Amino acid sequence: MKKDTHINSGKTKSLFSTDHEDDLIIEFRNDTTSFDGKKFAQLNNKGMINNYFNAFIMEKLSQAHIPTHFKALLSHTESVVRKLDMLPIEFVVRNISAGSLCKRIGIKEGMTLRPPLFELFLKNDSLGDPLINEDYVTTFNWGAREEIIRCRELTFQVNTILQPLFLEANILLVDYKLEFGRSNGELFLGDEFTPDGCRLWDSKSREKLDKDRFRQNLGQVIESYEVAGRRLGINFPHIEEGG
Numbered sequence: 001m002k003k004d005t006h007i008n009s010g011k012t013k014s015l016f017s018t019d020h021e022d023d024l025i026i027e028f029r030n031d032t033t034s035f036d037g038k039k040f041a042q043l044n045n046k047g048m049i050n051n052y053f054n055a056f057i058m059e060k061l062s063q064a065h066i067p068t069h070f071k072a073l074l075s076h077t078e079s080v081v082r083k084l085d086m087l088p089i090e091f092v093v094r095n096i097s098a099g100s101l102c103k104r105i106g107i108k109e110g111m112t113l114r115p116p117l118f119e120l121f122l123k124n125d126s127l128g129d130p131l132i133n134e135d136y137v138t139t140f141n142w143g144a145r146e147e148i149i150r151c152r153e154l155t156f157q158v159n160t161i162l163q164p165l166f167l168e169a170n171i172l173l174v175d176y177k178l179e180f181g182r183s184n185g186e187l188f189l190g191d192e193f194t195p196d197g198c199r200l201w202d203s204k205s206r207e208k209l210d211k212d213r214f215r216q217n218l219g220q221v222i223e224s225y226e227v228a229g230r231r232l233g234i235n236f237p238h239i240e241e242g243g
C-alpha cells in the first residue's frame with residue numbers, strides 16, 4: 001500500500017490517497033480538541049491509542065455485520081479505510097444523560113434514558129454543530145430520507161452490539177457519535193469509534209474514561225483511554241515516552 005497525496009486534515013485525523021483508488025489511509029494524530037476546536041492540546045500517544053481502539057471496535061462491528069470503512073491497521077497511528085462520500089451529519093445515541101443534552105433541556109447528568117435517544121447534528125464547527133432533524137436533511141439535500149432511516153437503524157444496531165461488549169468490561173456506554181458515508185450506492189460506517197467520540201463510565205464508580213476528562217480538565221486523559229481499551233482486551237503496542 002503506497003501513501004500518496006494528503007487530501008484532508010480535520011481537527012484530529014488526516015486522510016491520504018493511496019495507489020488503490022477506493023482506499024484511503026487515515027492517520028490518527030495526537031491533536032485533541034473540544035468545544036468545536038476552541039480548546040486544543042497535543043496528548044502523547046493519543047494517535048496510537050485511538051488507532052488501535054478504533055480498529056478493535058470496527059472489527060467487532062464488522063463481525064456483527066455492520067458495514068464499516070475499516071480495512072486494516074497499517075502502522076501505530078495509521079489504518080487503511082474505504083474511501084467514502086461522507087454525509088455532513090453526526091448521528092448520536094444516548095443511553096444516559098450527559099453533555100449537551102443536560103444543558104439543552106436542563107436535566108441532571110446520569111439519568112437512564114429509556115428508550116435511548118437518537119439525535120442528529122449538522123457537522124459544522126463554525127455553527128457549533130447545531131441539532132437538526134430528519135426533515136432538515138431532505139430539505140437541504142444532505143441525504144435521502146431512506147439513507148437517514150438506514151443510518152438510524154445502523155446507529156441503534158451499533159448500540160445493541162457495543163453496550164454488552166462494554167458492560168462485560170465494566171464500562172457503561174453513555175453516548176456516542178457516528179458518521180456514515182456512501183460508496184458504490186451503499187452506506188458504510190466511517191470516521192472513528194474511540195473515547196474521543198463517545199462517553200464511557202466505569203460501571204460502579206461512574207468515573208469518566210473518555211474525552212470529558214479533557215473537556216472538564218480532569219487529567220489522566222490518555223491513561224483513561226488506555227484503561228478502557230485494556231479492559232476490552234485491546235493489546236496496545238509498548239507506549240513510548242513523548243510519542
Ligand code: ADP
Binds near residue numbers: 083
Ligand atoms: P473533523 O475535524 O471534521 O471532525 P477529523 O480530524 O475527525 O475531522 O478528520 C476526519 C475527516 O475525515 C472528517 O471530516 C470525516 O468526516 C472524514 N472521514 C472519515 N472517514 C472517512 C472516509 N472513510 N472517507 C472519507 N472521509 C472520511
Ligand code: TMP
Binds near residue numbers: 098099100101176
Ligand atoms: P454532546 O453531549 O456534546 O452533544 O455529545 C454527544 C456525543 O457525541 C458524545 O459522546 C461526544 C460525541 N460528539 C463528538 O464526537 N463530536 C462532536 O462534535 C459532538 C458535538 C459530539
Ligand code: ASP
Binds near residue numbers: 011038
Ligand atoms: N468534537 C468537537 C471538537 O473536537 C466537540 C467536542 O468534542 O467537544 O471540538
